[in-house]
Amino acid sequence: MKQSWDGPLNKIDEYRWEIPKDYLPGMRVPGLIYASTNLLEKIRQDQAMEQVANVAFLPGIVGHSLAMPDIHWGYGFPVGGVAATTLDDGVISPGGVGFDLNCGIRLLRTNLTLKEVKPKVELLVNELFRAVPSGVGSKGKIKISYNEIRDVLRKGSKWAVERGFGWEEDVLFTEEEGCMKDANPDLVSQHALERGKPQLGTLGSGNHFLEIQVIDKVYDPEVARELRLEEGQITVMIHCGSRGLGHQVCTDYLVTMQKAVQKYRIQLPDRQLACAPLSSPEGKNYYAAMACAANYAWANRQCIMHWTREVFAKVFRSTPEELGLKLIYDVAHNIAKIEEHNLEGKKIKLCVHRKGATRAFPPFHPDIPKKYRKIGQPVLIPGDMGRCSYCLVGTEKAMEETFGSTCHGAGRVMSRMKAKKEARGRDIQQELREKGIIVKAESRGTLVEEMSDAYKDVSEVVEVMHQTGISRKVVRMRPLGVIKG
Amino acid sequence: MKEFEILEHTADIGIAAYGKTKREVFINAARGMFEIIAGRTKNLKENFCDKIKLEADNLEGLLFAWLNELLYISETKLVILNKFEIKDLSNNKIGAEVKGTKINRLNCKIKKEIKAATYYRLEIKKDEKSGLWRAQVIFDI
Numbered sequence: 001m002k003q004s005w006d007g008p009l010n011k012i013d014e015y016r017w018e019i020p021k022d023y024l025p026g027m028r029v030p031g032l033i034y035a036s037t038n039l040l041e042k043i044r045q046d047q048a049m050e051q052v053a054n055v056a057f058l059p060g061i062v063g064h065s066l067a068m069p070d071i072h073w074g075y076g077f078p079v080g081g082v083a084a085t086t087l088d089d090g091v092i093s094p095g096g097v098g099f100d101l102n103c104g105i106r107l108l109r110t111n112l113t114l115k116e117v118k119p120k121v122e123l124l125v126n127e128l129f130r131a132v133p134s135g136v137g138s139k140g141k142i143k144i145s146y147n148e149i150r151d152v153l154r155k156g157s158k159w160a161v162e163r164g165f166g167w168e169e170d171v172l173f174t175e176e177e178g179c180m181k182d183a184n185p186d187l188v189s190q191h192a193l194e195r196g197k198p199q200l201g202t203l204g205s206g207n208h209f210l211e212i213q214v215i216d217k218v219y220d221p222e223v224a225r226e227l228r229l230e231e232g233q234i235t236v237m238i239h240c241g242s243r244g245l246g247h248q249v250c251t252d253y254l255v256t257m258q259k260a261v262q263k264y265r266i267q268l269p270d271r272q273l274a275c276a277p278l279s280s281p282e283g284k285n286y287y288a289a290m291a292c293a294a295n296y297a298w299a300n301r302q303c304i305m306h307w308t309r310e311v312f313a314k315v316f317r318s319t320p321e322e323l324g325l326k327l328i329y330d331v332a333h334n335i336a337k338i339e340e341h342n343l344e345g346k347k348i349k350l351c352v353h354r355k356g357a358t359r360a361f362p363p364f365h366p367d368i369p370k371k372y373r374k375i376g377q378p379v380l381i382p383g384d385m386g387r388c389s390y391c392l393v394g395t396e397k398a399m400e401e402t403f404g405s406t407c408h409g410a411g412r413v414m415s416r417m418k419a420k421k422e423a424r425g426r427d428i429q430q431e432l433r434e435k436g437i438i439v440k441a442e443s444r445g446t447l448v449e450e451m452s453d454a455y456k457d458v459s460e461v462v463e464v465m466h467q468t469g470i471s472r473k474v475v476r477m478r479p480l481g482v483i484k485g
Numbered sequence: 486m487k488e489f490e491i492l493e494h495t496a497d498i499g500i501a502a503y504g505k506t507k508r509e510v511f512i513n514a515a516r517g518m519f520e521i522i523a524g525r526t527k528n529l530k531e532n533f534c535d536k537i538k539l540e541a542d543n544l545e546g547l548l549f550a551w552l553n554e555l556l557y558i559s560e561t562k563l564v565i566l567n568k569f570e571i572k573d574l575s576n577n578k579i580g581a582e583v584k585g586t587k588i589n590r591l592n593c594k595i596k597k598e599i600k601a602a603t604y605y606r607l608e609i610k611k612d613e614k615s616g617l618w619r620a621q622v623i624f625d626i
Binding site: 073074075076098099100191194195204205206244247248250251254255258259270271272274415416417418485 | 491493494497498541542545546549550553557560561597598600601603604605607623625626
C-alpha cells in the first residue's frame with residue numbers, strides 16, 4: 001500500500017516548497033510544505049503530499065493547504081497538516097482534527113536537579129506506572145456518573161480542579177484555559193459517553209507517554225528565565241488525548257458528514273475529508289461535540305498531572321508546592337479552532353484545523369497567558385522515547401504564514417510492521433537503558449513499534465520551524481524515565 | 486482463499502479481507518480487525534454474546550458501521566469478539582449475533598488498541614472475474 005509520491009514541487013527557498021494549485025483540478029489553493037531537503041526525501045516516501053493536495057479541495061480554504069516538517073500519511077488529512085477555512089462559506093472536517101481529539105502535551109517544571117533525581121528515576125517510573133492507569137484496555141480510577149461526565153465535557157480542566165485534581169492556577173496555563181466554551185454534551189452520543197466514562201484519568205497506549213526529562217540545552221536564556229526553566233532542571237511531559245470518547249465523536253460525525261457532503265453537494269477526492277459548512281447545523285453540531293471531547297482531554301491531562309505531582313511528593317517526601325511542580329503550559333495538537341487572523345490585510349475569523357500541528361501564538365496575543373505576553377506562547381514538541389523533546393515559543397511569523405501553527409513532534413517514517421522486523425533480535429528496553437533511559441511499558445510490542453528508528457529526527461523537524469522563524473527554540477529536554485501504555 | 490491480510494501504513498494499519506460471499510467478507514474483515522487487536526482468537530472460550538442491528542446509506546457505510554460497532558462493543562464490554570453469525574445482510578442493513586471472550590489477564594489480552602475504522606481508501610467490491618469479494622479498511626491506531 002505504501003507508495004512514494006512523485007508529484008510536482010516548486011522550491012520557494014531552502015525550507016519552503018509549493019505544490020502548485022493546478023496539480024489537481026479542484027484544488028482551490030496551493031500546498032505549502034515546510035521541510036529541509038533531507039526531510040523532504042522521507043516525506044516523499046508515502047502519500048502525505050497527495051493528501052496535502054486533497055485538503056486543498058475543501059470549500060472555503062484560504063491561503064495554503066499547509067504541511068509541517070513532521071508530516072506523514074494519515075487518513076484523509078495528512079498528520080502534520082493545517083488548513084484554515086472561512087466561517088461564512090467554508091467547511092469543518094472531522095478528518096482535519098483526527099480521531100484522538102485534543103491529543104496534546106503538557107509540561108511541568110520542578111525545582112529538582114539531575115543529581116537529585118538520577119538515583120530515583122527507576123523508583124519514580126515504577127510509582128508513576130502504578131499511579132497512572134495506562135495501556136490498552138486500561139480502566140480509570142475515577143468513578144463518575146453519566147451526569148458527571150457531562151459536566152466534564154462542559155467544564156474540562158475546571159471540572160478536575162473543582163474535584164481536587166490540581167490547582168486553580170493550572171487552568172490559566174492551559175490552551176483555552178482547559179475549556180472550549182461552545183461544548184454541548186447533548187451533541188455527544190451515548191456510545192461516546194459509554195466509552196469515555198470508565199477511561200477518565202488514563203494515559204492510553206501507542207505513542208502516548210509520561211516522561212521524566214532533564215533540560216540539557218538552553219537556546220534562549222532570556223525566554224527560558226521567564227519560563228523558569230534552566231539547564232540541569234528536571235521537567236515532566238505528559239502526552240495523551242480524549243481516549244475512546246474522542247474516537248467515538250469523530251466516528252459518529254464522519255457518518256453525519258458523509259450525508260452532509262451529499263446534501264450540500266461538496267466534491268471531494270477522498271471520503272475521509274467529509275465535511276459540512278461551518279454555518280450548517282451539521283457543522284455547528286460537530287464543533288460543539290468536538291469541544292466536548294477537547295474538554296475531556298484537558299480534564300484527563302489535569303488528573304494525570306495531579307497524580308504525577310503526588311508521586312513526586314511521595315518519592316521526595318515533600319509537597320508538590322515545595323518541589324515547584326508548576327504547569328508551564330498545555331497544548332492541543334489535534335483540534336479545530338475559531339480564531340481571528342489577518343488575511344490579505346483584513347482581520348477575519350477562520351476555522352483553523354490542526355491535525356498533528358500545534359498552535360504557536362506570538363507575544364502580546366490576547367489568547368495567551370498574561371505571564372507569557374512578552375515571550376509568546378510556549379510550544380511543546382515531544383520527540384520519540386529515545387530522543388529529545390523541545391520547548392519553543394510562537395512568533396509573529398507563524399501568524400503571517402501558518403495561521404499561528406507549527407509542528408507537533410517527530411512524525412513516523414516507518415510502518416509498525418517494518419519496525420517489528422527491524423527490531424527482531426533487539427532488546428529495545430535494554431538499548432534505552434544503556435542510553436540512560438528507563439522505560440516501563442505495558443507491552444513489548446508498543447516499545448518495538450515506538451522505537452526511535454520508526455521516527456524522523458525531531459531535532460531536524462524543530463530546526464526547520466526555527467530557521468523559518470515560525471517558532472523559536474527555547475530549551476531542549478532529554479528523557480530519563482518513560483511510562484508507556 | 487486467505488481470509489484476510491494485513492496492509493502496511495506509515496502510522497496506522499489496514500486489512501484486506503476476502504470472501505466468497507458478501508457475508509463472508511464482512512465476517513473476515515471483523516476477524517482481521519480482532520487479530521490486530523488480540524492475535525489469534527479462534528480457540529478462545531466464549532462467554533459473551535450480543536446482537537447487532539445497523540443501517541447505512543450504502544455498502545461501504547455499512548462496513549464502516551459494522552467494524553466501528555464491533556470496536557465499541559469490545560471496548561465498553563471489555564470483550565474480544567471471535568464469532569460472527571450474520572443473520573441478514575443487504576447493501577444497507579446488517580443483523581448479526583456476535584460472540585466472544587471477556588478480557589482478563591489470564592486467557593485473553595489486548596495487544597493493540599484500534600481507535601476506529603476509517604473511511605480512508607475504504608473499499609468493498611466483488612471481482613467480476615473470480616466472483617471473490619474483497620474489502621479494504623485502514624484503521625486508526
